[in-house]
Amino acid sequence: MTTESVCVVLPAYNEGSSVLGLVPEVLNVLESCEVQPCVCVVDDGSSDGTIDQLVALRQTEPRLVVVQLSRNFGHQAALLAGLASVSADAVIMMDSDGQHPATALPAMIASWRDGFDVVNTIPEAVPGKSPGRRISGHLFYWVFRFLSGLTIPEGTSDFRLLSRKAHEATLDAAGKRPFLRGTTSWIGLDQSCVFYTANERSHGTTTYTFRKLLRLARDGIVGFSNRPLLIVAMLGTVWSIVVGSYAAISIGLELSNGRDVPGWASMVAILSTMQGLLFVMVGLLGAYIGSLHNEVTDRPPYVIQRLLSAGDKH
The missing domain is CATH 3.90.550.10 (Spore Coat Polysaccharide Biosynthesis Protein SpsA; Chain A)
Structure with missing residues (x-):
């Protein structure tokens, strides 16, 4: 048997x-x-x-x-x-x-x-x-x-x-x-x-439901990888360099020519995009902090x- x-x-x-x-x-x-x-x-x-x-x-x-x-x-x-x-x-x-x-x-x-x-x-x-x-x-x-x-x-x-x-x-x-x-x-x-x-x-x-599937996907990715944080941090760094470079060039041209440099619409677009990226970063951090909270409370x-x-x- x-x-x-x-x-x-x-x-x-x-x-x-x-x-x-x-x-x-x-x-x-x-x-x-x-x-x-x-x-x-x-x-x-x-x-x-x-x-x-x-x-x-x-x-x-x-x-x-x-x-x-x-x-x-x-x-x-x-x-x-x-x-x-x-x-x-x-x-x-x-x-x-x-x-x-x-x-x-x-x-x-x-x-x-x-x-x-x-x-x-x-x-x-x-x-x-x-x-x-x-x-x-x-x-x-x-x-x-x-x-x-x-x-x-x-x-x-x-x-x-x-x-x-x-x-x-x-x-x-x-x-x-x-x-x-x-x-x-x-x-x-x-x-x-x-x-x-x-x-x-x-x-x-x-x-x-689709909502439960999204929650399952979130738990899977947040629970097994910190790479999303690294990717968003890298994007934030690159975008900061782009905005900083644009601002430096604009100031340099204004000082050398003695007049305002056109392109404020582009500047606003860049800053708006960066603000959107910041919201994504905060949301991503919230997901990881929430996961950490669940582990720490030990429920x-x-x-x-x-x-x-x-x-x-x-």
Whole structure:
């Protein structure tokens, strides 16, 4: 009998209708891989009765771990709460909306058994993904690679497998504003990729709004690179030299010719541009100071209201 244990972490926010069907499907697939299976569902402050349905399901399925957060903390915090609540030889992060297929799990486990600590997944196609989101995704990965120096396989989400070593390293390095796909790249170790075909969402529409995606991108870039500060500082220096040179030339010509030098419109344009750059610099500094504030205050990224783990009766 195999002694390898694999746990799948599923964050759920108002996705009770889809996660209830996904849990037994995942357990069946894991059993076919000849491992000791476990599924951990993190209820991220749902308001559709998800937690009640999960508690009821757990009465007949002891291999289900249920984590209830005290409110909605966001997808990344919910994933981190799930990772911190389980222990297994390998842990797989997976969405609850049905787009991440359980049929990809055997290939991920096989790659892990080949010795890889992190098994990333890349969708060959994502049904229903708009051109705007596709383009913005390409842009984000390019900007992130340029600014951070880290390589995240383009197109990956948080659907990935972590060995016990990678799991522990990810928990240690996640921080207060987790960006897990960046963290799993940062820890290094031996990594591989598995390709899969994404499913249609089983119910409803995505809860990842454009605003949440922007916040995720901000946390990823600010959390893993200080290069934006260096770039803006360099631009500020260059622009200061340009403005200073223009002013020096204007004063020199005025003193040598004894008359006003035309071109005040150009001067105003330069100063206005510099003022705009200053606003960008202040905003960028604010993002980094905000991130630093979150780390210094040492508030946890989530609060667990209830945890039903193996061995609990209710």
